[in-house]
Amino acid sequence: MPDDPGELDFLSFVDFAVARTTAELPSVDADAMRLSLTLSRLASALVYDWESTVHRPRGLSWSGFRVLFVLWLAGPLEAKRAAVLTGMSRAAVSALVNTLERAGLVTRRPADHDGRAVTLELTDAGHDAITGAFQEHNRRERVLADSLSKQERTQLIGLLEKLMTSPAAAEMKRRS
Incomplete structure (x- = not known):
């Protein structure tokens, strides 16, 4: 992991952010932070890709x-x-x-x-x-899904669905 923020990109920033945050705030749940940042950044990268390559041209x-x-x-x-x-x-x-x-x-x-x-x-x-x-x-x-085997896709979908149907997700939906 680069220590220089100038060498980071949008997705590699996750490792940097988790390391810097937990160094200053040791009580932070690094796994929860990494999960949230990774999901958020991947979703943003996907939306940017779809919008710039598919939707805006149309x-x-x-x-x-x-x-x-x-x-x-x-x-x-x-x-x-x-x-x-x-x-x-x-x-x-x-x-x-x-x-x-x-x-x-x-x-x-x-x-x-x-x-x-x-x-x-x-x-x-x-x-x-x-x-x-x-x-x-x-x-x-x-293009993205082909990075995973069929078994990995099924497992990831199951895990994401578990998160989406969790009590915490239900609470988030009630607030929106």
Whole structure:
């Protein structure tokens, strides 16, 4: 591990950060810190890769892709449900849908049961956009997944699902 921060990159910073933090604060749980930093940094690196190689060249942002992806798979949804399934705020989804609607990818209409709520739906162009983007997105996913054997993938998925369904994760979801 380099001691000079100028020699670090985004992912190698984890080792450096854990070493420096635990040297100054010995009571810090280094394993928990390493796990959190590694997951966070890997997720950020993946999103950056997908956005720069797949989505931006197609005129989509990462957030736009997430909304289109949810509408593609879950069908027409009220905006508040789309917000929950994308992990975004209602305000963020509303602002994003303005852009997606102008691009002809999404339509919105009053919800059948509540005139104040809106239902979001993919247009044919939106369907074409998300299916084309997802095929390339999945090719990028495979680049990373191919680093692991089938058994390692299964084990990692199981461990990540265990974290996602833990009481701590449930508490985080309640706050969002």
